[in-house]
Structures are given as C-alpha cells and as structure tokens.
Amino acid sequence: MLDQADGYTTADGRKIGPVVMEMKNITLRFGGVEAIKDISFDIREGEIRAIIGPNGAGKSSMLNVISGFYVPQEGQVFYQGQPRPPMKPFQVARQGIARTFQNIALFEGMTVLDNVMTGRLTHMQTGLFWQSMWKGKAEEEETANREVAEKIIDFLEIQAIRKTPVARLPYGLKKRVELARALAAEPSLLLLDEPMAGMNVEEKEDMSRFILDVNDEFGTTIALIEHDMGVVMDLSDRVVVMDYGKKIGDGTPDEVRNNQDVIDAYLGVAHD
C-alpha cells in the first residue's frame, strides 16, 4: 500500500498525501569521511517520518542536508516535485521547511513571545521603509502574525511563560518553545532533531503528545530524529534506519522491527 503515488490511509484513519520531499542518492563527505553514503528516501505529506540509528550514523547530517545547512556532494533533493538547487539555510526556511536543533538554538536574550514571533519572519513581507514608519501594512501584518503566534503558544500550553526571557527557562520548556518557534512558521515540512533528547519520562510523554497533536491538528508533515526506540515506534508512520552513513532499513515500524539487518546493526538483540 505504500507505493500508491497519491497517498494512503493509516490504520488510525489519517490521510497521508503524495511525496513532498524526496532524497535521491545523497552522498555527503567531510574531507575523506563519508557521513552519508548514497541514501534515498522520501517523505509524504501529512506523515510522521522518523530517522533512527546509533550514534554517528549520520542522522543529524541528513537533517542538515534537508534544511540546507550542509550541501551534499552527490545526489539530488526534490522538494514538492521540483529538483532543489543548492540553497542557503535561510532560503530553505523561506520555502516552508522549519526545524529545531539537537542542542536547542533559541534566542536566549528574547522573551518566549519574541522567539515565537521570529518564526513568523518568513510570513512578513513589508519592506524596511514601511516597517520603520510602523504604519499601515506593517501594523496590520504584525497584528495578524501576532495572532498566529498566540495561537501556537496556546496550543503548546506555554501561555504562562509568554513574557519570560528564554534563558531563564528549564530545559524541557526550552525544547517546547523551540518547537513553538518552528511551528509558528506554519511549515509544510517540520524537522525535529532529537526532540526528546535529555528529557525525563514525563517530559517525553508531553512532547510525544504535542508532536502527535501538531500532526493531527495542523496536518503538519514531520520528519524527526530520535534515539528513544520505544517513542519512535509509537509516534511514526514510517521509519528510515541508518548505520555508519548507510540506509539499512525503511518501512513501517513493524517492518523495521522485524528487519534482520536492523536487528543486527542497531538493536543488537530483540528485547521483546
């Protein structure tokens, strides 16, 4: 059922659309080291796609290729059906791809609200002149975008800390604010780099719930990297497994779980 071009319906009744992002034969080298070796996979509209693998497998590198932070030496990225030329990260962001970082990259000096508002920058079109006048279109735009930001803040239940400078927040909340900022861009593809790294069980459960809710409520396509196997299997529709820069498995969580290569390379022994 996975090869239907215009999508499929999941077991829990969500509609998954056609392919939004396709990676074709991507190879990424740092000097002599091949971080990613000839990997191809795709991401479909509305699905939660996970990339997993042991440390140093090249997962983060993959995410950086998608978000434009790294430019692969070989291969082609297709976005919304079009081959994507090499781009700067800010251009990729303007195309509607938002991301979070493994080691949280928030604007520490700004308030939570300001941070979320930076996520709206790609939606604000008025030029320097009108912005400086702070009248007419600039004002309308600010109000409209502020509404979206507040909606996201409500959705992620961080109203109480709206005006708090981010530097003062605990780790778990920072992660959530970062998600809010990425979400504020109303991305057509949301990239999450280890959204649950370093969290306790309760925080992990919260975050999983938010990821599912985001996908459910806004229909956002999500690609995420995660270490925690249990979480990944519960969350995602399809999983790519990487090891030493190579793709060793790709499919539904069940398929991946039963894939002998994956068991050998990543899981070692099956626990259950």
Next chain:
Amino acid sequence: MSEAFLYTVEVFLNGLMAGVLYALVALGFVLIYKASGIFNFAQGVMALFAAMTLVGFQNGQVPFAHLINATFGLHVTNFGWNLHSVVAVFLTVLVMILLAWAVQRFVFRHLVGQEPIILFMATIGLAYFLEGLADLMWGSEIKTLDLCWSAGHCLPQGGNFWIEDMTAGLGGEGFYGFFIDSLDIVAAVVAMVLVAALVAFAQYTKQGRAMRAVADDHQAALSVGVSLNFIWILVWSLAGFVALVAGIMWGAKSGVQFSLSLIALKALPVLMLGGFTSIPGAIVGGLIIGVGEKLFEFLIGAPFLGGATENWFAYMLALLFLVFRPQGLFGEKIIERV
C-alpha cells in the same frame, strides 16, 4: 551657593555633553559588534569619511579631483554649485549604505567563520583604506562644516545665552551663569532621539527582530529564514548612519580633519565601561567617561597634577574596570563552562 560648587556643576554639565559625543561613536561599535562579533576599528574613520563626504557634497566638490586632473590633465575642482544640506545628508546616507554593502561584499563575506582577531585586523585595514579613500576623494585640507536646513537656520555655534542668563543669578558677583555650548545641546538631543529610534527599531520592527535574532544565535536565525548577509549590510548601514551623525557633531565642533578618526580610540574606554554588547551601556559609558575626565581634570588634574589629564584619564578608568568588572557595566557576564 558657593562659586566653586557652581563651577563644578558647570564642568559636570559640560562633561555630560562631551560624553554624548563619545557615546555616539561607541554606539556604532556596539551595533556591529552585537550583530557580527566584529570589533570595528574603522568606526572612527567612518565618521571622518561621512563628514568629509557631506562637506564635499555641500560644497559641490568633484570627487577624486586630484586623480582626475593628474590622469587627464584637467583642472576640475568644483561643480560650481552648493547643494542644500538636506540633499547632501541624504546623498551621504546613500554613500554610507553603499559602503556598508561594499564592506560586506568584498571583505567580510570572505571572512565568515574566521577568528575574531582576523576580523579585527581586517577592520584595521579597512580603517586605513577608508582614510586613504577619503583623502583621495575629497582632499586633505581641514574644512568647516555648517549644516543649514534653511537660510539662517544652521547648527548653532558658541555658548547658549539663554542658559547663561537664566543661571547667572545663582551665584555671586563673579558668576556669569553656566556656559554650555549650544551645539552640545543639539548633539545631546539628537543622540537621545537616535538611541530611542534605534531601540524602537530593534524592538518593534520585523528587521529589528531579525537583527536581534542574528545577534543572539546565527544558526537559529538562519533556521527561521533570516539572511545573515542582509542583516550585516543593514547593521553596517546603521553604523554608517550613526557615524555620519557623530561626524557632523564633531565636525561642526572642531572642523572636519583627519584627527577626527582618532576619536575612535576614545570610544574604546567607553566600551570597556559600558560593555561591548549593550546600547544603553554605550550611552552611560560615554557619559561617565565624559563627566569623569572633565571633573577629574577640574578637581584633581589641574590643581595637583599639572593638567592635561584628559588625555589618559579615560584609559585609566577603563583599566580599573578591566580588573574589577571585565564585562563592563551592562555587558553580558562572561561565564565559561569547564
């Protein structure tokens, strides 16, 4: 009130006014340092360059006149017109924006990700390049700068008689009122408006938000779609504009001459005091240095140390600050995780 006290107050007020000019230069430093981590040694020369360009436009000077004459055997020096000050200021702003673009395009774009010391060296090179360029474009003679927005309405010169008259009654027979330069008052007001405008721009506009984002975290700024290149050009343009304002004020006070570029050095102790990353810090630091050096000279320097302490007092104060509070009054605390 005793006259000694009144004179001290006058020195204090004059110190505040001098401090405003230091603060203006320091402000340009802070803008660029915050957004790109570049300590721009050329900020003072930018003020000089801006002031010379302004005067050149006003007087209808032909840029590169010497070069043109030497190359083509001509004798052009002047277009034969005098531009209105407002037009000249507008053109100078355009030149400063062009300069910002060129600096970014031809220098710092190629140095992204380099060590701070290399970026700093590049700005020293830039300082000398700009000084040479200013010389080549507009000649090296000292010029007077008069800014007039309409006939008879120019930047004021000399003491403010109103303040003198109003305060003359405070002291005894020998006290004639506070002497405060009118130009200094204008400079103070302009500086306040400028700072308020910059802060409002950074707080409330989309580009200002992007600017703060870049100052905070480059990677994160990229991930929300901010072009670092655009922000850096914007910041250098703003610094160029601040340099123009500083250049106008200093130029109107003491003539447009090459020693103007040396005021950049006075901005250094101001930044040590205020912190390199704080706009309010630049203002407060400038005021403290201005008042401090004037008061020190008046109360201690002249009577006991033989005078001329203004030349070194600011640096001594900065040194003390470096020992006890290296991040300055308002700078971000330097905490390093081991």
